[in-house]
Amino acid sequence: GIKLVTIGGGSSYTPELMEGFIKRYEELPIREIWLVDIEAGKEKLDIVGQMAQRMWDASPYDVKVHLTLDRQEALQDANFVTTQFRVGLLDARIKDERIPLSYGMVGQETNGAGGILKAFRTIPVILDIVEDMKQLCPDAWLVNFTNPSGMVTDAVIRYGKWDKVIGLCNVPVNAMMAEPELIGKKPEELIYSFAGLNHFHWHRVHDVSGHDVTRDIIDKMYDGDSGIPANIHDMPFFQEQLQQMNMIPCGYHRYYYRAEEMLAHMLEEYRDPAVGTRAEQVKQTEAELFELYKDPNLDHKPEQLSKRGGAHYSDAACETIASIYANKNTHIVVSTKNNGAVPDLAPDDVVEVSAYIGATGAKPIAFGALAPAEKGWLQVMKNMELCVEEAAVTGDYGLALQAFIINPLIPSGETAKRVLDELLITHKAYLPQF
Numbered sequence: 001g002i003k004l005v006t007i008g009g010g011s012s013y014t015p016e017l018m019e020g021f022i023k024r025y026e027e028l029p030i031r032e033i034w035l036v037d038i039e040a041g042k043e044k045l046d047i048v049g050q051m052a053q054r055m056w057d058a059s060p061y062d063v064k065v066h067l068t069l070d071r072q073e074a075l076q077d078a079n080f081v082t083t084q085f086r087v088g089l090l091d092a093r094i095k096d097e098r099i100p101l102s103y104g105m106v107g108q109e110t111n112g113a114g115g116i117l118k119a120f121r122t123i124p125v126i127l128d129i130v131e132d133m134k135q136l137c138p139d140a141w142l143v144n145f146t147n148p149s150g151m152v153t154d155a156v157i158r159y160g161k162w163d164k165v166i167g168l169c170n171v172p173v174n175a176m177m178a179e180p181e182l183i184g185k186k187p188e189e190l191i192y193s194f195a196g197l198n199h200f201h202w203h204r205v206h207d208v209s210g211h212d213v214t215r216d217i218i219d220k221m222y223d224g225d226s227g228i229p230a231n232i233h234d235m236p237f238f239q240e241q242l243q244q245m246n247m248i249p250c251g252y253h254r255y256y257y258r259a260e261e262m263l264a265h266m267l268e269e270y271r272d273p274a275v276g277t278r279a280e281q282v283k284q285t286e287a288e289l290f291e292l293y294k295d296p297n298l299d300h301k302p303e304q305l306s307k308r309g310g311a312h313y314s315d316a317a318c319e320t321i322a323s324i325y326a327n328k329n330t331h332i333v334v335s336t337k338n339n340g341a342v343p344d345l346a347p348d349d350v351v352e353v354s355a356y357i358g359a360t361g362a363k364p365i366a367f368g369a370l371a372p373a374e375k376g377w378l379q380v381m382k383n384m385e386l387c388v389e390e391a392a393v394t395g396d397y398g399l400a401l402q403a404f405i406i407n408p409l410i411p412s413g414e415t416a417k418r419v420l421d422e423l424l425i426t427h428k429a430y431l432p433q434f
């Protein structure tokens with residue numbers, strides 16, 4: 001039997017994970033699940049942990065869900081470790097969003113200044129987890145969902161020297177679920193090729209006779225659901241731009257391709273106390289979800305969870321684990337070491353790409369070189385990530401400033417430095433490296 005550990009177990013997404021494992025139990029026979037959290041998340045852990053146990057009790061399978069604040073106890077002899085924690089919880093995210101917006105800059109969970117600060121808080125913690133894994137479960141796979149998922153995964157390999165890691169995101173899953181219907185196809189009738197970075201990838205689509213149908217999807221995506229996650233304002237891309245590149249950008253590309261309009265929309269919500277930033281809206285949804293989870297009769301994932309941007313993430317997480325365990329070689333879009341799949345980036349850069357997932361982990365599928373417009377963005381973004389990661393590890397203030405100045409969503413100048421300083425002070429308790 002398999003021992004599975006989930007760090008950040010108090011997340012409202014935990015029922016999503018349980019549903020995915022219950023669905024796959026026959027191919028992935030889990031024996032025990034350990035949900036790990038910290039003191040600040042204990043109440044959430046208790047509520048969602050009991051809900052998780054009820055979900056298993058309502059299934060035909062005998063699985064015990066352990067709840068603990070002792071990470072090391074949980075990691076002992078684990079086979080798979082999934083991470084879904086948020087350092088500083090939603091209150092830290094509210095600051096990541098509101099402080100940049102108060103200076104007229106994008107305030108977002110994984111993009112711009114907020115995304116950089118989330119990396120600064122998170123990377124030291126993931127590196128501690130990896131050190132524990134080296135001692136307690138050296139053969140385990142780490143399946144990371146914690147944002148910024150690409151940078152966190154890259155840091156695990158580059159600085160943690162831990163290769164058995166796969167980074168995940170639900171954005172590609174959502175696109176592959178929604179797009180086929182736009183052109184009257186079923187998911188199994190289309191072949192997907194993704195390449196880029198987490199929250200910054202593009203994809204092409206072919207049908208099973210080998211025809212490129214990317215353009216057909218581009219032409220239909222303006223009239224229907226293209227799978228954009230619930231947390232992103234649906235500002236349409238310029239159609240001529242997409243036709244020119246003949247690729248479909250990810251939902252987050254809007255922050256870069258329609259920067260002016262996306263910022264205006266965010267500022268509008270931020271200035272309206274009845275709306276607020278995304279984290280403030282999510283806090284409300286989370287409170288509602290935990291009220292539902294408290295119900296001792298609830299033993300299945302509630303519909304309301306689909307209001308969260310990460311809906312369907314278990315399709316990626318549980319399928320990745322099942323594919324490693326049973327050597328299925330399934331196509332999954334993951335953050336993994338490039339190894340030449342995206343020749344415009346270095347072989348040891350973590351990229352988000354189509355890959356086959358099996359017993360040895362991810363085998364990225366060669367995508368090929370990008371055209372100058374996309375290559376330019378990609379190289380800026382990856383090198384920005386590398387500055388962020390190194391600053392997160394060393395606490396080098398000058399490098400943190402470099403990351404801010406390179407980031408396309410942070411206009412350079414006096415204000416950028418002020419935003420960095422204010423965020424570093426605000427999050428001081430979670431930034432021992434600075």
Ligand code: NAD
Nearest residue numbers: 008010011037041084085086087145146147168169170310
């Ligand atoms: P959340 O605020 O509910 O946090 C989850 C739990 O992490 C909390 O219970 C918290 O107490 C716990 N935690 C904080 N620090 C911890 C630590 N050091 N060790 C163990 N647990 C700790 O967050 P959420 O909204 O459920 O999101 C969880 C994470 O998953 C976030 O990082 C979020 O950005 C990420 N996420 C990723 C995707 C994706 O596509 N990759 C989608 C959705 C969410």
Ligand code: G6P
Nearest residue numbers: 169170171229231282308309310
């Ligand atoms: C997305 C992303 C996640 C992100 C989340 C935000 O779709 O893929 O990486 O964390 O949704 O959702 P939320 O509901 O927390 O705003």
Ligand code: MN
Nearest residue numbers: 149169170171
């Ligand atoms: Mn994501």
